[in-house]
Amino acid sequence: MSILRIAIAGAGLIGQRHLELIQANPSCELAALVDPATAARDVAQRAGVSLFPSLEALFESDRPDGIILATPNQLHVEQALVCLQAGVAALIEKPVAHTLEEGERLLAASRDSKVPLLVGHHRAHSPILQRAREIIREGRLGSLVAVMGSALFYKPEDYFDAAPWRRKAGGGPVLINLIHEVGNLRSLCGEIVAVQALASSATRGFPVEDTVSISLRFANGALGSFLLSDTAASARSWEQTSRENRDYPSYDDEDCYLIAGTSGSLAVPTMRLKRYDQPEGHSWWKPFTCEVADLQREDPLARQLEHFCQVIRGEAEPLVSARDGLQNLRVVDAIGRAARDGGTVVVVSG
Structure with a gap:
């Protein structure tokens, strides 16, 4: 099997993380870097590859098998369109677009193209989520009834000092953090069709929210509740429970999701499973059978890269398509509108 040549656009922190993963993967090699910034020269020199100021300049000189777009959000759609025109598969870092309108434009273009696009919601490649999906699809929980989720963490003051725009509208946890959780919940429980939300800025006093309470309705009839806060001294977040990013301290006695069905419930990511033994006669008077589902941990970013290689070769369809990313x-947009305006917001799909 030939080694795939993959280029990276964007030599910032996430771009350099992708670079490390490519160098560690025997299925691919780094073809080039694309970044107009002066600082990118050192990154390219250390990696031993050519540096190009733009995708257009790269494609005039070379045609890699794939490209990873690790650039600022507002560049994602335009650069993905350039990749589509050049016939080069792209992995687009999340979010797929910085506005719904731009996302719609990219989705329309991708539908008319045979060039694959993979959106970098890397948690979708987590073995934890994969195992949880298997348990749900095997029917071990019965019919889904409800999900409770949380992303409760405390961002330090220097987080806001480093980027003052985070104190303003658009800088809160809804637009910055919630998109990860939405991807997880859709992956586990299906499409979200309606939302309600209450937001507060009472703790930090910023113009933007710091805490949000969300209600969700799924297409299968299940309901969900979700608590989001970047000012809560709590470990009930994916980062602090999954142990997938070692930069965060983790706590193996905490979960961030509880998925409940008619036959049992699953806590994620500890994978504690409580089920009724018999298919009938369920009752709160009867004890559960308790177990911890088996799990093999791997780096979801590394798994995402391997999946991207499979997508380029035509061996797999994108696990997170442009449609999924949009x-x-x-859903995030609907939650933001519900928090601002009140009432129930129906989520458009397409």
């Missing part, structure tokens, strides 16, 4: 944006 749908995550639509």
Whole structure:
């Protein structure tokens, strides 16, 4: 099997993380870097590859098998369109677009193209989520009834000092953090069709929210509740429970999701499973059978890269398509509108 040549656009922190993963993967090699910034020269020199100021300049000189777009959000759509025109598969870092309108434009273009696009919601490649999906699809929980989720964490003051725009509208946890959770919940429980939300800025006093309470309705009839806060001294977040990013301290006695069905419930990511033994006669008077589902941990970013290689070779369809990436944006947008305006907001799909 030939080694795939993959280029990276964007030599910032996430771009350099992708670079490390490519160098560690025997299925691919780094073809080039694309970044107009002066600082990118050192990154390219250390990696031993050519540096190009733009995708257009790269494609005039070379045609890699794939490209990873690790650039600022507002560049994602235009650069993905350039990749589509050049016939080069792209992995687009999340979010797929910085506005719904731009996301719709990219989705329309991708539908008319045979060039694959993979959106970098890397948690979708987590073995934890994969195992949880298997348990749900095997029917071990019965019919889904409800999900409770949380992303409760405390961002330090220097987080806001480093980027003052985070104190303003658009800088809160809804637009910055919630899109990860939406992707997880859709992956586990299906499409979200309606939302309600209450937001507060009472703790930090910024113009933007710091805490949000969200209600969700799924297409299968299940309901969900979700608590989001960047000012809560709590470990009930994916980062602090999954142990997938070692930069964060983790706590193996905490979960961030509880998925409940008619036959049992699953806590994620500890994978504690409580089920009724018999298919009938369920009752709160009867004890559960308790177990911890088996799990093999791997780096979801590394798994995402391997999946991208499979997508380039035509061996797999994108696990997170442009349509999926846009749908995550639509749900986040609906939650933001519900928090601002009140009432129930129906989530558009397409």
